[in-house]
Amino acid sequence: MLENPRSPRVRAVAKLAKKPARQEDGTFLLEGPQAVSEALRFRPELLVELYATPTALERHPAVAEAAARAGVDLEYVTEQVLEAMADTVTPQGFVAVCRQFPTAVKDVFAAGPKLIAILEEVRDPGNLGTIVRAADAAGADAVILTGRAVDLYNPKVVRSSTGSIFHLPVAVGAELDDVLTRARAAGLRVLAADVKGDDLLAVRTEGLLDGPTAWIFGNEARGLPDEKLALADRAVVVPIYGNAESMNLATAASVCLYESAFAHRS
CATH class of the missing domain: 3.40.1280.10 (SPOUT methyltransferase, trefoil knot domain)
Structure with missing residues (x-):
């Protein structure tokens, strides 16, 4: 479980709330069970990292099942870590890093x-x-x-x-x-x-x-x-x-x- 909200990994995810970091990395921030579920269902190949709190997974076990089917690794984090990663004030227990995928x-x-x-x-x-x-x-x-x-x-x-x-x-x-x-x-x-x-x-x-x-x-x-x-x-x-x-x-x-x-x- 990822427990340190000031770790480099956590800071790297949190930086994606800002456009320069997204442009440099070619990724973006995804939050909440609904958005994560849609990504897993329609574009699972875009998911680079997926984080969730144990409490969130208890409430939304289908997300963990979808991640397992898609072969996406899911990492447990504490509430404090998730809050540090998320852009919202009250995140809903899930944060993911996705690759950008604009269409020509x-x-x-x-x-x-x-x-x-x-x-x-x-x-x-x-x-x-x-x-x-x-x-x-x-x-x-x-x-x-x-x-x-x-x-x-x-x-x-x-x-x-x-x-x-x-x-x-x-x-x-x-x-x-x-x-x-x-x-x-x-x-x-x-x-x-x-x-x-x-x-x-x-x-x-x-x-x-x-x-x-x-x-x-x-x-x-x-x-x-x-x-x-x-x-x-x-x-x-x-x-x-x-x-x-x-x-x-x-x-x-x-x-x-x-x-x-x-x-x-x-």
Whole structure:
């Protein structure tokens, strides 16, 4: 059992909460039984190290069983060690170190996608993780981060995705112009979510959501600048029928992605 919270191994894991350490090492931090279970189920080859407290394993014996089936070594640690490793204030008994695994943009389009989410300079880690989760739930084929987006492997992004980061391809480091050129070449209509756009209900009624679609979602504070918005085939707004001043980006993205999912399945 690993007992010293100030040991070099513990410090090395804890450093992964910071981007420079993740970039240098090519790994990232994974916390909690749900995220660890999803990694073990879908991408066990990515797990480099797996730590758990005895109490956590008593509560979640299936995690230990999944690790054994996948051939992933699990090391016991004390509560103090786990707290020192984790990014959260109240970790749930599991911490893992995973290899980063971004997808190349060309591979996204080579797979013939029918629905993708393009996030242009989305900076909030909670929003990014939630949109990845929503895209996964809506059956999207991929998520692509363009411009100066938040790091995909930021601990809050990973936590907010609740394991969806392991379910669908996510491409990073792309430029919007190039992505849209590839999207059109692959036969996708490009729709941009923007407050200056046409009502989503009208766009749905026109049948514009029925075919393969690439949705663009812009920065939380600024949205999409006019020159970026002009690159889309159509701008679309999610209408607000009540008295809310605005809608959270992740919520609007979820609505748009699900509208496309409904149209594809109707």
